[in-house]
Amino acid sequence: MREASTKVHHPVFARIYARVGAAAEGKGAAEHRDEVLDGLSGRVIEVGAGTGLNFRHYPETVTHVVAVEPEPLLRKLATDEATCSPLSIEVVEGVADTLPVDDGSFDAGVASLVLCSVPDQAGALAELFRVIRPGGELRFLEHVRATSPGFARFQRAADIVWPLLGGGCHSSRDTLTAIEEAGFVVERVCRFSFVPCVFAKPVAPHILGVARRPT
Template sequence: MTIDAVSPRRISHPVFARCYTLLSAVTEAAGASAHRDELLAGLRGEVIEVGPGNGRNFAHYPPEVTGVLAVEPEPYLRRMAARAASEAQIPVRVVEGDADRLPAADQRFDAGVASLVLCSVPHPERSLSELFRVVRPGGQLRFYEHVRAEDGRHARLQDWVDHLWPRVAGGCHTGRDTVAAIEAAGFVVERERRFFFQPSVLAKPVAPHVIGIARRP
């Protein structure tokens, strides 16, 4: 798999990265592991995953996936992802990079994967436009994200906590309308399942989730 040279913006969240790695063991057992199976079921071919974190998706890719380019800007998480990649059943290449400027050629991939990441990128519309660029026509975007609550009171809670939350959670915003952003980027959402997932009481602002499939026309 060839990679185009792009110098990435420096993103470093050393405390969040370590906390996320520890907490992810709990959230996987509470249900995230099953969500990742649902997210990735049926994928095949060449895949680009943005912001893989510590690589929790890698063990869930089906064997029909021939390669994954995993673009992670945060140094500690990138090291953890490289470790997970070395244990994956399919070839995974972890590289430094930024979802806003993906190090890949146009229409290079059969699918893009965004899981729990469009909440954290600084410019979701840019990241989605980059995913649209690198996925081939007819290819898919698989997404698993916490999203803006449909209930007004819950959405107001999200707006309120968002004054502080991004500062302690690696830039994560609780109340983004990510499905609308996916559609605005030009993808056509073919399937979405909305549900609540709240592994701890503190996770209420990020409880509304969606798993879905969108297609690049």
């Protein structure tokens, strides 16, 4: 086990996300979470678990979840959510680029709406690669840079202020390329637009899929 090297403290964002994240569930986010977690089994690590919105969507075939969350208020809400779950879910403090777990100790990793926010995306993906066993899966649900150049330019402009409003979230990251550059092989990806509220326009383009750590 390694100690987390950095703290994340976004109390205002955490309060807002606790509301808007829950509200988005009824607008289609719940279906995205069902889809990204469908068929998972064994030991799973989820990075940046937030309030634990994924917890209700894990299938019964998952035997244990380690949910890493650095932000104190979000971690408290996730801990409360975990106690209501019939699954074995352990919520721990930590950051994505220094995961407090051993090499190859998980069958799968889950990144949902978090690779936009981590300060070091390549570092976070390198850590996921380290802790997922060879042959294991990375499930991802992320908002990403648009494929249309005009919209991508709009996102780059939005990123002047977006991270200040969204707890460090960036709207214009090319996360699919970063997943591949980390060494994962993308097996399935679907692109779609999701705008649960008018303010979410810059983060409309999403990807949802499965990548695998090669054996």
